[in-house]
Amino acid sequence: MNEWMPKEMMIRYDRKDRRLTIYAMLIWPASILLFFIFHTLENWIKGDGIERITACLFLLAVQIGPILFIVMLSKLVECIAYFKRLDRHAYLIPEDKKEYGSLLQNLPRGYLVNTLATSRECEIFSVVYAAISVIMFAFSVWHFLICNGCLGNSRYILFAIWNGFTLMVIYHACRCNWEKDNSRYCDDVELDPDRILRHHPI
Numbered sequence: 001m002n003e004w005m006p007k008e009m010m011i012r013y014d015r016k017d018r019r020l021t022i023y024a025m026l027i028w029p030a031s032i033l034l035f036f037i038f039h040t041l042e043n044w045i046k047g048d049g050i051e052r053i054t055a056c057l058f059l060l061a062v063q064i065g066p067i068l069f070i071v072m073l074s075k076l077v078e079c080i081a082y083f084k085r086l087d088r089h090a091y092l093i094p095e096d097k098k099e100y101g102s103l104l105q106n107l108p109r110g111y112l113v114n115t116l117a118t119s120r121e122c123e124i125f126s127v128v129y130a131a132i133s134v135i136m137f138a139f140s141v142w143h144f145l146i147c148n149g150c151l152g153n154s155r156y157i158l159f160a161i162w163n164g165f166t167l168m169v170i171y172h173a174c175r176c177n178w179e180k181d182n183s184r185y186c187d188d189v190e191l192d193p194d195r196i197l198r199h200h201p202i
Contacts, residue, residue: 011097013079025072028065035061085189122180129173136166
């Protein structure tokens with residue numbers, strides 16, 4: 001039945017999700033450690049078996065592990081930000097969302113003391129995105145137009161591509177600034193059909 005519910009009514013993360021994410025992040029450093037151990041053991045133990053294990057660990061440590069770590073790190077940051085929103089709106093952070101039917105409305109809730117007029121999270125990220133866009137533009141001017149004369153006319157194409165990404169960051173800064181008004185926008189942990197659901201930076 002829960003799959004038909006709007007996503008804003010579902011509990012996105014629980015403490016179990018956070019633990020699993022941290023465990024998944026540990027795969028990369030563990031694979032690096034195991035690679036060095038098995039690589040050292042190759043000097044004493046000869047055979048195709050240990051060489052295959054070492055090769056697989058090298059692949060995990062150098063190619064698969066870093067990608068997995070970055071994906072899980074972004075999920076962990078998103079999970080922590082979600083917990084902060086739950087706490088800000090006086091919800092109990094669940095150990096296992098299935099205990100509450102994965103529904104936000106079933107979560108125990110304390111007394112909400114006050115509601116700010118603007119979202120502090122949106123205010124912070126609008127400034128952060130604006131600062132990043134200024135840094136990206138300054139870097140593109142310095143790198144592509146001043147220091148990369150050896151690239152010839154292709155540097156103008158690279159300048160345009162890079163600043164396409166800069167415009168995307170500027171858009172996110174503007175969107176955070178637009179959506180900071182709590183009278184018009186609501187967090188993804190608020191069940192308020194009269195307000196527009198906010199797009200969270202994380």
